[in-house]
Amino acid sequence: MWKLLQIELFKIFKRPRTYIPFGAIAAIILIIQLGLKFDGQSYLEMGMSSVSDTFNVPYSLIMNGYLVAFVILNTLLIQIPLLIALVAGDMVAGEANMGTLRLLVTRPVSRTQLMLVKYAASVIYTFLLLIWMALLALFLSMWIFGTNDLVIARDTVIEHIRKTDVMWRYIAAFGYAMVALSTVAALAFLLSVFAENSIGPIVATISIVVVLTILSEMRIPLYDNTVKPWLFTSHMLAWKGFFYSQSNGQGDTIAGSIENLPSILRSLSILLGYIAAFVTAAIWAFRKKDILS
Amino acid sequence: MQKILLLLSLVLAAFGGQAQPAAELLQKVRARLDQVNDYQAAGTMKTNVSFLKEPEASVTVYFKKPDKLKIKNDKGISFVPKGAVTISLNNLLKGSYTVLDAGTDTAQGRKVRLIKLLPQDENADMVLSTFWVDENRLLIVRARTTTRDNGTYEVELYYGKYIAYALPDKVVFTFNVKNYKLPKGITFDYDDGSPKKKQAAGDGRGRVELSYSSYIINKGVPDNVFQ
Numbered sequence: 224m225w226k227l228l229q230i231e232l233f234k235i236f237k238r239p240r241t242y243i244p245f246g247a248i249a250a251i252i253l254i255i256q257l258g259l260k261f262d263g264q265s266y267l268e269m270g271m272s273s274v275s276d277t278f279n280v281p282y283s284l285i286m287n288g289y290l291v292a293f294v295i296l297n298t299l300l301i302q303i304p305l306l307i308a309l310v311a312g313d314m315v316a317g318e319a320n321m322g323t324l325r326l327l328v329t330r331p332v333s334r335t336q337l338m339l340v341k342y343a344a345s346v347i348y349t350f351l352l353l354i355w356m357a358l359l360a361l362f363l364s365m366w367i368f369g370t371n372d373l374v375i376a377r378d379t380v381i382e383h384i385r386k387t388d389v390m391w392r393y394i395a396a397f398g399y400a401m402v403a404l405s406t407v408a409a410l411a412f413l414l415s416v417f418a419e420n421s422i423g424p425i426v427a428t429i430s431i432v433v434v435l436t437i438l439s440e441m442r443i444p445l446y447d448n449t450v451k452p453w454l455f456t457s458h459m460l461a462w463k464g465f466f467y468s469q470s471n472g473q474g475d476t477i478a479g480s481i482e483n484l485p486s487i488l489r490s491l492s493i494l495l496g497y498i499a500a501f502v503t504a505a506i507w508a509f510r511k512k513d514i515l516s
Numbered sequence: 517m518q519k520i521l522l523l524l525s526l527v528l529a530a531f532g533g534q535a536q537p538a539a540e541l542l543q544k545v546r547a548r549l550d551q552v553n554d555y556q557a558a559g560t561m562k563t564n565v566s567f568l569k570e571p572e573a574s575v576t577v578y579f580k581k582p583d584k585l586k587i588k589n590d591k592g593i594s595f596v597p598k599g600a601v602t603i604s605l606n607n608l609l610k611g612s613y614t615v616l617d618a619g620t621d622t623a624q625g626r627k628v629r630l631i632k633l634l635p636q637d638e639n640a641d642m643v644l645s646t647f648w649v650d651e652n653r654l655l656i657v658r659a660r661t662t663t664r665d666n667g668t669y670e671v672e673l674y675y676g677k678y679i680a681y682a683l684p685d686k687v688v689f690t691f692n693v694k695n696y697k698l699p700k701g702i703t704f705d706y707d708d709g710s711p712k713k714k715q716a717a718g719d720g721r722g723r724v725e726l727s728y729s730s731y732i733i734n735k736g737v738p739d740n741v742f743q
Contacts, residue, residue: 270698277565277693277722278595285593372592378698378705383570385592463706468569475562476571 224340227332231344235310241348244306245355248299252359255295256367259286266294270376288365289373289389293466295360300400300462304407304432306352311345311411312424315509320420325514338506345408350401357397375466382467388478396462399491403459406494407432409501410455416508432456455497458490538617538631542647545654546609548682554580554737555683557728561587561594565722567696570595577726583607584742587726597691597724599669605656605682608645612636623648623657624674641665655682667692678731686727693722 235241259266263286271280315338318324328334373389375382384392410431414424435456438446451457464487469480481487557577563570573594578586585604587596601607618630633645641663648658653675660670669691676685 273694273696274568274595276598277691278597280595281593374593376698379696380567380569381696383568383593383595385571457707460706467706470569476569478571 224332224336227336227340228343228347231314231340232347235344235348238313240313241310244303244309244352247306248303248352248356249359251299251302252295252356252363255298256291256364259291259294260367263291274381284371285374286368287371287373288361288368289370289386289393290375291364291368292361292393293373293375295356295364296396296400296462299356299360300403300459301436303352303356304404304459305429307345307349307404307407308411308425308428308432310348311408312415312428313421314341314345314412315415315505316418316421316424317415319418319514328514334510335506338502338509342409342412342502342505345412346405349404349408353397353401353404357393361393373466377467383476384466384468385476385478388468391479392465395465399462399465399487402491402494402498403462406455406459406497406501409498409505413501413505413508416505416512453493455494458493461487461490464490538629539615541629541649541651541654542609542615542631542633545647545649545656545682548654549606549609552579552581552681552683553734554578555681555734556732556737557683558730559726559728561589562725562727563595563722564725565693567693568595568722575726577603577728578737578741579604579606580737580739580742581606583610584739586742588741597689597722599661599663599666599691600689600724602659602661602669603671603687603689603726605659605671605673608642608647608659608661609633611640613645618646621648623650624672626650626657628657653679655679678728678733681731681733683731683733684728686725689724689726691722691724692720 264282267280267282267285268275271282271285274280315324318327327337330337332340370386370389372386373382373384375384407428411424411428414427415421418424435454439451439454439457439460464483465481467482468476468478469482470476555578557579559575559577561573561575563573573592574590575594576588576590578584578588583601583604583606585601585607587594587600613633613635616632616634618632621628621630628648629651631647631649633647635642642661643664644662646660647656649655650657655675656673657675658670658672660668662668669689672688672690673684674686674688675682678685
């Protein structure tokens, strides 16, 4: 199995297109960092205008590495599934397109094992992409902007987290994002089984994610209470829950607390359920598949 | 005629007799405050505003005559209300004003004198200040300031170890807050599916509680602290 995984990883990293997401992520992050470095205050004033009527807002201190990382994650974790689909959608369809799939299944490994290894390779790729993102978004931002407390503007409340209470939240958020992105990888992987070239599953995955994300973000009561709670895109933003802390009756935040941990765990279990369903369906379909190419 | 004049003089004496002590009393209180040229105070700050989830902060408060005041968070960020300069009573008593005796009231379980100040400068931001003055201890225990543009501020002062300098151990500062709301499209706020808790309407007021643990008084504070 390990040898098979190494081969799959070799195949992934031999393709030039594998590196496109790494380049795209680096470019987006550097553009955001550059913009916030030179005009971060204008960006903050947009969200803090009503607060600045009452308080002296220390913009220069609020614009620190932790906030910049949060802004980047806010932007990228919506777009990054599209980059994941580039590789995961190619896992089976790419082999079919190149005519190597039939050769592959003649090897002395079961189709189930083969599919599990291929999905594991997709997950490792996703993991490496997230590590790359963490290095640039979090650690590079910390180096460029320094660190201080994290202040987050939500729709009805402003969260203020002490800097000593921030790093574990990022670790948890990246861990959660890993599961969320693995769900997209599983979807692309499933669609990849049904195609003979990789364009179809990649475009289909992107389309599904875009449509469901729009549905998740829309405020239409008909969908809010029926479909929305079960869409995986509704739960992909739950990483933010790690940055929402509890407060006591007097408004003081409680260090190390999470506002609604059961909700995050519920979202996590739904995503894990989707992964299990998509991968199981992919294996089932592949086992039944009449491989002609 | 003589009776009318006598009555008039009695009335004038009565009013004049009250107005003079109010100004005198305020003068004595001001003299007590004047003995402090500067201070640096260490303490904690708790903020209670309906839309702000703010941790308790360790702060240092710097003051220098005539009206410089700075609240600095030692280890992070703090949101300091704009009217917080009024926690220094010197800032409320500066300038020229008309003193009005408004009788007596009760504050912090004590009978106190109520004194109102009307600024003589018509363009001043402060419209009216009311002081609750402990006549026996020569201390201001509460002050309320109505401003032209920023609503009303109220400061409640609790004295202890530093009473000799008329410096409080604890200050509770109450101020007006505006509503806070951002569109979800901007914040991409995560909807955890739980029933939406409405933002506590409160009374449109915020509170900041400053508890001082120590003061360094009249040892000099550099001007660059206030920049």
